[in-house]
Amino acid sequence: MVTHTQSARTGQRERAGEASGIAERSRPGLGQRLGGFLERSWRPFALLAALFVAWWGVTAAELVEPYLVPSPGNTFDAIAARPEYFWEHTWTTTYETVLGFVIAIAVGVVAAVAMVQSSTLEKTLYPLLLFAQVIPKIAIAPLFVVWLGFGLGPKILVAVLMAFFPVVISMVTGLKSVDPEMLQLSSTMGAKSGQTFWKIRFPASLPHLFSGLKVAATMAVTGAVVGEFVGADAGLGFVILQANGNLDTPVLFAGLLIMSLLGVLLFVLVEWLEQLLLPWHASRRDEGASTTL
Amino acid sequence: MAGYAVEIDDVTVRFRSKKRDVTALADVTMHVEPGEFVSIVGPSGCGKSTLLKLSSGLLPASKGDVRLFGEPVNGPRKDIGYVFQKAALLEWRSARKNILLQAEMRKMPAKEAAARADELIEMTGLSGFEDALPHELSGGMQQRVALCRALLHRPPVLLMDEPFGALDALTREQMNVELRRIWQETGTTVLLVTHSIAEAVYLSDQVVMISARPGTVAGVVDVNLPVERDYGPTMAEPEFAKATRHIRDHLGAAAAAE
Incomplete structure (x- = not known):
């Protein structure tokens, strides 16, 4: 349905473009977009495959001791041997990460809006924000465990703390980057500040917000795992720590692999959401060099 | 005076x-x-x-x-209506919706605004480009959209x-x-x-x-x-x-x- 109306509209516009002799670029359809995605992203996948082969090659040739670097086969066997175990701990980390990420977005966006509205607030909050960012999370995490116990609380808190900063910074930048002439125009239209915010400022800031969200997504995973390292009885961080103690490198590698996959998945999810919510921005970005997947 | x-x-x-x-x-x-x-x-x-x-x-x-x-x-x-050197259009809105921004901000009756927008689109030769996003339009077309937006409320x-x-x-x-x-x-x-x-x-x-x-x-x-x-x-x-x-x-x- 979507593709149909889209192509119909494009066709109509192309005809109009021909008629007036003005060059027109049509919006890509869904199929085209998927093709474009594959065309743009086969290189990183190829590199990944090459690394995988290298990993396999190194272990197969026994260049290193198997207890130091397990083979891909051993690593997958470790997962296959205890699927529920991995599933359970992956789920815990995913839960912490996503919850931390969502809270960071909510708090970050609200803080950014408040800071842009009031420069006094901005001057007051900025040093505190910076302080919260530069303090090593691994150093402050034990304190959270003391305060909040061994449950999900401290993990989510560390995830929030790590993901919060890029969200605020990108949102503040976005809200401030609105064309001043657009705002002048808005005031000659007699717009109330609420109208200007929702119709102009907020949508204009979204592309910036999304670039911050992509950084924040990966930060949230790190935050959750850091929280788990400090004190936990569940989660991938706990799995890695335990495997480390037992010198069980296949499980350790498996944990690492799943963790990275989690970060990548969250990143891709954000990117997909961006395409969905900001098609006008995505189609524009395609014209220039793309720095994303 | x-x-x-x-x-x-x-x-x-x-x-x-x-x-x-x-x-x-x-x-x-x-x-x-x-x-x-x-x-x-x-x-x-x-x-x-x-x-x-x-x-x-x-x-x-x-x-x-x-x-x-x-x-x-x-x-x-x-x-008043204002047109700048830059078209200053909202990237996420189609040409027509950019023109109608004027009406939304002023809370003009939707029917009247739509009719006026159609009239201006016709007058400025934007017909057929109503649904195009700003970056799909040439500079001249973008400026026509800005002009329509400035004229919508008959300033x-x-x-x-x-x-x-x-x-x-x-x-x-x-x-x-x-x-x-x-x-x-x-x-x-x-x-x-x-x-x-x-x-x-x-x-x-x-x-x-x-x-x-x-x-x-x-x-x-x-x-x-x-x-x-x-x-x-x-x-x-x-x-x-x-x-x-x-x-x-x-x-x-x-x-x-x-």
């Missing part, structure tokens, strides 16, 4: 920055009759744009009075700040012809800031020349060309040559005297 559409009386504008005070405009007086097309020409940085910002109330005068239809201007005015005064400055020469000529026609159809008062002397003379009833730093009125030229102005023939008129030469001499002399 209430008969003027735009009245600028003995106005001075000073900008204060940390390092120095800059006088952008000094003792400027100019009057625009309702329905008149007046252009403002002058060298870069002479305060031409400041004059438009004053008239719209986006900028306060340091001294003197600004009135729109006899009413003193203090604070942004709603009864009695249209302020245009170098609206065609970023367009190529041919598109610019085409837009000049269209603007002249649109002005005749709408009957609105237009205040146009431009760098192009030919553009000013072709379009206007009156051309106001501004000298630079601080901006003062260097002279006013009445353009005695017929109301119906075909582009080519108008350019060839002796009156056109006379007016452009007069302005060029005047601005050139002002620049040389500096």
